[in-house]
Amino acid sequence: MEKxxxxxVDLLKNQGWTVTPLKDGRYAGISFDEGGGYSMNPPVGTSGSSRYVQYHPGKGHHGEFPYYKVSAxxxxxxxxxxxxxxxxxxxxLGVKTYHIER
Incomplete structure (x- = not known):
């Protein structure tokens, strides 16, 4: 089922994650309801606190489609x-970008 x-956001907030509008780029500071995206960070002090997930609404330099970005x-x-x-x-990591299609 597609989410x-x-x-x-609701799932991650229930797990203690901090959710804010994106901080940089074209959609910085714009709420999801106004067409922006999300930046989601795990609770400070957890083993994953330096990781994050972002939702981008698309139509930017990474293409037309909305996407999730996961970074660690x-x-x-x-x-x-x-x-x-x-x-x-x-x-x-100092290596070429690879695009993989499914």
Whole structure:
């Protein structure tokens, strides 16, 4: 079953995550209800506190489709698009970006 971004936010908030509008880029500070995205961070002090999940509404430099971005230290950035495509981005690790289609 496909989830609405608000469903994901509710699930993570119930687990103690902090949810805010995106902080940078075209949608910085714009709420989801006004067409923006989400930045979701785990509780401070947990083993995953340096990781984050973002929801981007799309139509930016990563393409037209909305997507989720998952980032963690020493791991590639993962983008999962609403059309089923996903991307592994190794740039922060000093490696070329790979696009993988399903």
């Amino acid at each position: 609405n971004p608000k469903d994901i 230290p020493n791991e590639p950035v993962v983008r999962i698009y609403s059309n089923g495509r996903y991307e592994l981005d190794f740039k922060k």
